[in-house]
Amino acid sequence: MGRKPCCAKEGLNRGAWSAKEDNILVNFVKVHGEGKWRDVPQRAGLKRCGKSCRLRWLNYLRPDIRRGNISSEEEELIIRLHKLLGNRWSLIAGRLPGRTDNEIKNYWNTKLRKKVQGHDHDNINDSSKQEDGTELKDNKLGKTSQSVIRPKAMRCAKVVMPWPLIDNGMVNNHEHTIPGGDSESPCRSAQRDNNSYGFLMDFDVNDLLISDVLYSDGHQVHKDQIVECENLVDGGVLEPCKNMPSSSSVEDIAVSGHVEAKVDDSLLDVVAAENWRESTDHPVQPNADSLDLKTLAAFLNLEDDHEWIN
DNA sequence: AATCTTTGCAACCGCAAGACA
């Protein structure tokens, strides 16, 4: 027996919302709050599908929506997050306070994709070309291959809050333990040094993943990068994992799709959630935003974070 | 000025996961 459709489609308005409909929905949510979207149209007196109401609210009517042009910092962040997360628009949007997944998706599809593709084309490396010089495509959509973290299955055992947040007194605890998480993570905790990489946290992912993230560029990780990474480790940024497969030679560590590194949402959400909480009262809050960008910059790109955050 | 093409964005659709009875 099939499930009921979310709404009877006959007699319902479709397409663009009128100002009057917007008003009704806003007033209804103000009074009754979000949720129970299925009942909203009937209770609010809207000739709309509940799903449509929810979408309209989330993507357009919510008071904390930040409209207007996407800044170059946001654009840069979207590109980097997309490189890291793929088409996980909701996750990407979660790192951009006030922006919706739909907006970011549209922005990517209409502007950034071309931009990035153009850039990739310029920087196409040998590994993406066949012997005859034609480019290899990794799927039927013709996307260039890239390392993407699929943030679902893996559970994060323990999360260490980013130091800037702690230093700023935004949070009290130095550790947030996820209930049910495995307390014996194979990777030892990241060093508690006062540095911006602290939020690489006690994470249930091996070093390969970390180097994936740090150097995810869709290309092979070079030996000198690993050396650099190890220097970071030596410097107290990351403590080396004990269970790193010893057989994996440096040259073999390809940052490619086969590493289905499934990072729990909490990886970055810890940061974003705090910033979001801070920013919802004042959607454009320079401190919170710059903090978030800076922390993410440190996470996403160790080398040139000074260049794009300013 | 008229028509065609492209672009940008809001909205829709189907699917999946989690919650709940």
Place this chain on the structure above:
DNA sequence: ATGTCTTGCGGTTGCAAAGAT
């Protein structure tokens, strides 16, 4: 344990505005 409901997500579509011819 199972079925249904609710919500969220990502892909796609439709349409209006802008630009090109």
